[in-house]
Structures are given as C-alpha cells and as structure tokens.
Amino acid sequence: MVNQFEALKKTDIDVYTALMSEMERQSYGIELIPSENYVSAAVLEAIGSIFTNKYSEGYPGKRYYGGNQFTDVIETLARERAKKLFKCEHANVQPLSGSPMNQAVYLAFCKPGDTILGMDLSHGGHLTHGHPVSHMGKIFNFVRYKTHPEENGRIDFDELMKVAKETKPKIVLCGYTSYPRDYDYTYFKEIADAVGAITMADIAHIGGLVAAGVMRNPFDYGFDIVTTTTHKTLRGPRGGMILCKKEFAEVIDKSVFPGLQGGPHMNTIAGIAVALNEALQPEFKEYATQVLKNSKVLAKTLMDSGMKLVTNGTDNHMMVADIVTSFGYDGKEAEKTLDKIAITANKQVIPDDANPPLRPSGIRIGTPAATTRGMKEADMEKLGKWIVEALQAKDDEQKLASIKENVMKLCKSFKVPGIKVK
Ligand code: DSN
Secondary structure, three states, X not given: OOOOOXXXXXXXHHHHHHHHHHHHHHHHOEEOOOOOOOOOXXXXXXXXXXXXXXXXXXXXXXXXXXXXXXXXXXXXXXXXXXXXXXXXXXXXXXXXXXXXXXXXXXXXXXXXXXEEEEEOHHHOOOHHHOOOOOHHHHHOEEEEEOEEHHHOOEEOHHHHHHHHHHHOOOEEEEEOOOOOOOOOHXXXXXXXXXXXXXXXXXXXXXXXXXXXXOOOOHHHHOOOEEXXXXXXXXXXXXXXXXXXXXXXXXXXXXXXXXXXOOOOOHHHHHHHHHHHHXXXXXXXXXXXXXXXXXXXXXXXXXXXXXXXXXXXXXXXXXXXXXXXXXXXXXXXXXXXXXXXXXXXXXXXXXXXXXXXXXXXXXXXXXXXXXXXXXXXXXXXXXXXXXXXXXXHHOOOHHHHHHHHHHHHHHHHOOOOOOOOOO
C-alpha cells in the first residue's frame, strides 16, 4: 500500500495498523455482500473533510448555529441532486443511516399502536419493518406479510388486500433487505388506496439501480414516500435519505429534526452530494446495467452448478442461496468457508427458516462491489464456479487454499477505488 496516512501513523499506531490491514483485506479479496460497495476517491475525500467539525442543526437557511454558509451549499446540492435523480419533489438527506430514516417516516405519520404493513424478516424484510426485536416493533402494530413459496417467492397480493382491509394500516410499506426480485409497486399502491394508507417504498438496496433508471421508480407509480440508504448500490457514504411529495416535506423534515435527530453529519452529507453527482453521470447508468448483468450471470452459474437459490433466480443485484438444501450444512459454515477463499458474503435467513439467525440456512451474495471494481460476466462465471467448488470442498484446506490463490489473482487486476497500491 502507498502510505496516505502519515499523521495517523504518528499519533495512533493501533488504528493505523488496523486500517492498513483492512485496506489489504479489501484489495486482495472480493466483497460479495449485496449491501456493500466501494466509494470513489472523491467521496472518500469529502467524508474525510473538515465538514466534520461543524454543527448544523436545522436546514439550509434555517440553522440553529452560525457559520453555516458553506454547509448550506453542500446540503442544498445534495437535496437538489437527489430530487433530480429520483424524480421527486422533496429530499431530506440528514438521516444518519437506514434505521433512523425509516423510523422518522413511521413517527411522522403514526401514533403508538397504529398499524403498518411490512414484509416479514425471514422473507426479505428489514428489522425496521416490524421485527419484534426492533424498538419500532414495540411502538407500532406491524402486520407482517410473506412471500408465496408456490409462486417463486412472489407476494400474494389478493391475500394482502384482505389483510389490509381487516387491519387498516396507516402505512403500506413495500421494501426489502433480502429479496432478489423486483418490487410490485402497482399492487401496493392499489392496496394502500383501498384503505386510505400512505405508500412507502424502502429501496435501500436498489437505490442506485432506481437512480440509474435500470429498475422501476416507485414515484412513477404514485408512491408518497421513498427511503433509501446512500451506501449500497448508490455508492456513497453511509447515510439515508427520505424522498417525498411536496405535501409531506414539512412533516418529514420535522420528524427527522428535531423529532428524531440532532446535528446532521455534514461531512457525510458532503460525501452524499458527491456520490449523487457521480450517479447523475452516464457512466453510472453503465455501472448499474452491468450490476444487473453480472447478477444474472452469477445466479445462473451458481444454479447450473447445482446450487438452490431462493425464488430460483434474481431480478436485481442479489441472490439468496439455500445452503442447507444445496450442501447439507448452514449459512454460518458457508460464510466461514468463503472467507477462506477471500470471498466475503453474509449468512442469511431464508423464508420461514427453521434455523436461528446466527446460524441461518442461507447466504446472501451480490454484485454491486465487484462491478465497481470493473468485473464483468466472465469474472462472475469464474467466481460462481469457485464459490460452488469451495462450498463443496468445505473442510479440504488444501483445495480451499488453491481456490483462494485463484480468487486473489483475479482480484489483483481489479483495483479498489480510493486505495493506492504500489
Ligand atoms: N444491513 C443491511 C443489509 O445488509 O442489507 C440492511 O440494513
């Protein structure tokens, strides 16, 4: 590695050493966790800037502290770029990450005890979509829907309409954290309209794909509120955004600040502004198109080699593999085995998983980060083949070591942005 961190090396050797090791880890192997990505050097510079020194409670032009003339520029840029990218009327770019972003929406529209319709976690929903361990699950009455095993993991919308009419939700939430298919906004909108509910889409995972226009945009289907994190397919720093119609702008802004959060992280917002500008460029559409192509090829390679994927394929950037059915052991073991060949994936529950979350039946694999490094279809075929070979070999350390060499050799030709290697 080229040394870019002289000051850190001098003042804190422990943090410096861990950082150097992490740089090496990110370079020699490949991240296939679908919620991860590599930000650009420009985004890194913005996040690592002196905007971190500033308190900016409030919104552009209406701050509670002086000296915000330049943070106003940054936040306005981020908001305007988000509006342009997602074709929406208002954008709040202050949520610190995905969970507070969703919480701010619930708290804007619901009172404690109100009903929200959201996807069950084991079927692909997020913790904040009403899982009982989440505080949100204690405050609101989440009614959680599931996918249909006989219909390749699709949602049974007739059933959902019935449930909505019975439970009268305030919010109908469409959005997932582990769902490999496209989102059926039309049905969700019909259901919400039938019961007078707000429509909310949590597109945290596919935000970049929607921004690039390669996946459907919920605003084209009349959705009221869209939430997305900024660090997944959108390839920005860790943060969240709430996008909405103008009529909800005030209630959303108040819910984020002062309702839920204090001072926004202006260095992160600077990074978000940079990432959104990158996403507005034609190259980003090429990137997003390639993410989907790579995902299709990787899924096909895995399935052709005998691996069982939940819903038998993918429409987006991720796939969920059923490891118990494919190899007879669990997702934790699979994650560990892939670590040994320098491939990072994450263990994952599958629909109605009989196994517990720390030892679930599946793993999740995705292509956003590999595509950022420049990998294409032929590389996905290689990675897919090595993944299956490794999972079959499992305890054969010699075989795993030889696959790891191949993975590392491949990764050497694809640089991680922001890391300078000698
Ligand atoms: N942890 C994120 C993911 O991996 O999908 C969601 O919050």
